[in-house]
Amino acid sequence: MTTNDLQTRAINTIRFLSADAVQKANSGHPGLPMGGAAMAFTLWTRHLRHNPQNPKWAGRDRFILSGGHGSMLLYSLLHLTGYDLSLEELRNFRQFESRTPGHPEFGLTPGVETTTGPLGQGFGQGVGMAIAATHLAAEFNQPGHEIIQSYIYGIVTDGDLMEGVASEAASLAGHLQLGRIIYLYDDNHISIDGSTDLAFTEDRGARFEAYGWHVQTVGDGNDVEAIDVALKAAKADPRPSLIAVRTTIGFGAPKKQGTSKAHGEPLGDEELNAAKENLGWPLEPRFLIPGDVLEFYREAVERGRQMETDWTKRFEAYKKAYPELGVELQRRLNRELPRDWDADLPTFPADAKGMATRVSSGKTINALALKLPELVGGSADLTPSNNTLFEKAGDFQKDSPAGRYVRFGVREHGMGAALNGMNLFGGVIAYGGTFMVFSDYMKPAIRIAAISGIPSIFVFTHDSVGLGEDGPTHQPIEHLAALRAVPNLTVIRPADANEVVEAWKVALTNKNRPTALALTRQAVPTLEGTNRGMLSKGAYVLKDFGDNPQLILMASGSEVSLIYGAAEKLFAEGIAVRVVSFPSWDLFERQDQAYRESVLPKKVARRLAVEAGATLGWERYAASVIGLDHYGASAPYKVIFDKFGFTVENVVAKAKDLTGL
Numbered sequence: 001m002t003t004n005d006l007q008t009r010a011i012n013t014i015r016f017l018s019a020d021a022v023q024k025a026n027s028g029h030p031g032l033p034m035g036g037a038a039m040a041f042t043l044w045t046r047h048l049r050h051n052p053q054n055p056k057w058a059g060r061d062r063f064i065l066s067g068g069h070g071s072m073l074l075y076s077l078l079h080l081t082g083y084d085l086s087l088e089e090l091r092n093f094r095q096f097e098s099r100t101p102g103h104p105e106f107g108l109t110p111g112v113e114t115t116t117g118p119l120g121q122g123f124g125q126g127v128g129m130a131i132a133a134t135h136l137a138a139e140f141n142q143p144g145h146e147i148i149q150s151y152i153y154g155i156v157t158d159g160d161l162m163e164g165v166a167s168e169a170a171s172l173a174g175h176l177q178l179g180r181i182i183y184l185y186d187d188n189h190i191s192i193d194g195s196t197d198l199a200f201t202e203d204r205g206a207r208f209e210a211y212g213w214h215v216q217t218v219g220d221g222n223d224v225e226a227i228d229v230a231l232k233a234a235k236a237d238p239r240p241s242l243i244a245v246r247t248t249i250g251f252g253a254p255k256k257q258g259t260s261k262a263h264g265e266p267l268g269d270e271e272l273n274a275a276k277e278n279l280g281w282p283l284e285p286r287f288l289i290p291g292d293v294l295e296f297y298r299e300a301v302e303r304g305r306q307m308e309t310d311w312t313k314r315f316e317a318y319k320k321a322y323p324e325l326g327v328e329l330q331r332r333l334n335r336e337l338p339r340d341w342d343a344d345l346p347t348f349p350a351d352a353k354g355m356a357t358r359v360s361s362g363k364t365i366n367a368l369a370l371k372l373p374e375l376v377g378g379s380a381d382l383t384p385s386n387n388t389l390f391e392k393a394g395d396f397q398k399d400s401p402a403g404r405y406v407r408f409g410v411r412e413h414g415m416g417a418a419l420n421g422m423n424l425f426g427g428v429i430a431y432g433g434t435f436m437v438f439s440d441y442m443k444p445a446i447r448i449a450a451i452s453g454i455p456s457i458f459v460f461t462h463d464s465v466g467l468g469e470d471g472p473t474h475q476p477i478e479h480l481a482a483l484r485a486v487p488n489l490t491v492i493r494p495a496d497a498n499e500v501v502e503a504w505k506v507a508l509t510n511k512n513r514p515t516a517l518a519l520t521r522q523a524v525p526t527l528e529g530t531n532r533g534m535l536s537k538g539a540y541v542l543k544d545f546g547d548n549p550q551l552i553l554m555a556s557g558s559e560v561s562l563i564y565g566a567a568e569k570l571f572a573e574g575i576a577v578r579v580v581s582f583p584s585w586d587l588f589e590r591q592d593q594a595y596r597e598s599v600l601p602k603k604v605a606r607r608l609a610v611e612a613g614a615t616l617g618w619e620r621y622a623a624s625v626i627g628l629d630h631y632g633a634s635a636p637y638k639v640i641f642d643k644f645g646f647t648v649e650n651v652v653a654k655a656k657d658l659t660g661l
Helices: 004-025 031-046 068-080 087-091 121-140 158-162 164-176 204-211 224-236 269-278 291-297 299-321 323-333 357-371 412-425 436-440 443-452 479-484 497-509 559-572 585-589 593-599 637-643 648-659
Strands: 062-065 152-157 181-187 214-218 241-246 351-356 375-379 405-407 429-435 457-461 490-492 515-518 523-526 540-545 551-555 577-581 607-610 624-626
Touching (some): 004 031, 004 087, 004 291, 031 068, 031 152, 031 224, 062 121, 068 087, 121 152, 121 158, 121 181, 158 164, 158 181, 164 412, 181 224, 204 214, 204 241, 214 224, 291 299, 299 323, 351 357, 357 375, 357 497, 412 429, 412 443, 412 457, 436 443, 436 457, 436 479, 479 515, 490 497, 490 585, 497 515, 540 559, 540 593, 551 559, 551 648, 559 607, 559 648, 585 593, 607 648
Parallel strands (some): 062 152, 214 241, 375 429, 551 577, 551 607
Antiparallel strands (some): 351 523, 540 577
């Protein structure tokens, strides 16, 4: 237990490490760290279970700084409690190649559980982490052997609570009674524009109570004992908890505290020094850490080591008592796929009638679910359309947390963030489905997954104007191009059922990047040659019609069968044609130059790409493109394809124009 003096100085150490770093960088956000230091101190020193020497300890709690702009708060805590983050890194805040970037980045800084900054993303990811923790606890915990006990703690801000993704995620969390969530709300009544009275005046507590949350209020953000009591009460309640802590942004800065001036700019030397004088802190040196304060914080190292040791002993006892469960849980925590997980997956014979790729995806998911008990999925209220439900999955609900299927509701953005949180927590492989056109709603979550290397699997069905009568509001045009433009996102648009199987295999082994699957509503033929396991190359020669091709036809998804039919007609007229199935630009670009040249030899310059979407980007591979750079129409899909030129006859005509034959 700290003395009051030591406790005050320990809290002020957080404040002024943060403010000094922002001042040195001449950039950043001092307001949140200065205002929220006391509640962060309380959480980190009295409640958070973590091991600074092993940030990946499976039994730890998770801490999310959803207001990622206040990143120096987190970096200060990580350094003080003994993580591998030096004081020099704090001095290099926001500098090139430092481990202290402007917003926390997962995988860069030890102890950072997730990338945050785009407001609301951390809030939603925490909901996903709680889903994963709750599910694993229901599946593996046994009486007297509660191995999965993690809480998901977070600091959320006014800005987080204004964002729509937080509303979606909070509503879902309340419905599911995710009692493992405890969020401290930095209720400082200030946003960038000024007072929250300008735009954010609802009763936030009543709103969260309506969601089904346990809501408490702490009137003084510097009252450590009151915050401690609230955290204890939150842990005792079965509902997700929001603790509204009334703080003062930029606390201590005499002219800027309580104003938007403290939010996103350095205090300035004069105001920084005045703040130090106001709180009885030495003006020099900058980045001061009193010896007894550091000694107090570093107690977290031994405390964390002992926590992990105790947990490991309990896990060993668990494995002796429940050996099969122990082996299975260890495998999942190690993120290892079981042996022969990809055996017995369906194969599909060539079939002119075929099936929609969303249907073959459903068949594949059902086969995978038998071999991968960690496969947990869901849909944003489009389950029958996305074909994402597998047999005997069971719904994940508050009364059935062992269920493997999450009903996300019409909450695409919240689903995307939650999938990221589930996959970050570990022990599960999470996927979620919606229509491709609604990828727009979840784009920030997709981008966070790509930045962070989170292996979330996004299942997007109804991938083109081929969905038909629902019309242009539901027909994706620019979406493939937009998704392909996201660095580190693997976008796969399989041509038929066999390519779908391969696409899922890629997604499940895509360890450090997310995957987006683009699947059809309409039936597509199952083609000869798509069952050779070549999809992982991104593009491959499906068939050469004749030797020394004069022309290359390439397409993705449902248009592959179209160019195949066109190639047959062209070959019948004496034109040698290569047909290339091109399901993934990303996978193709990862191949070596020799392979890429073998598929698309430079000497064959006559190349035509066909895709029922925006043509942007195809120019890197093809001399000409048949695509759609306008919106669709409401009509049966065969009519739409005919009217917009996605016919064998039009492809043949364009090919002849290109070849001059």
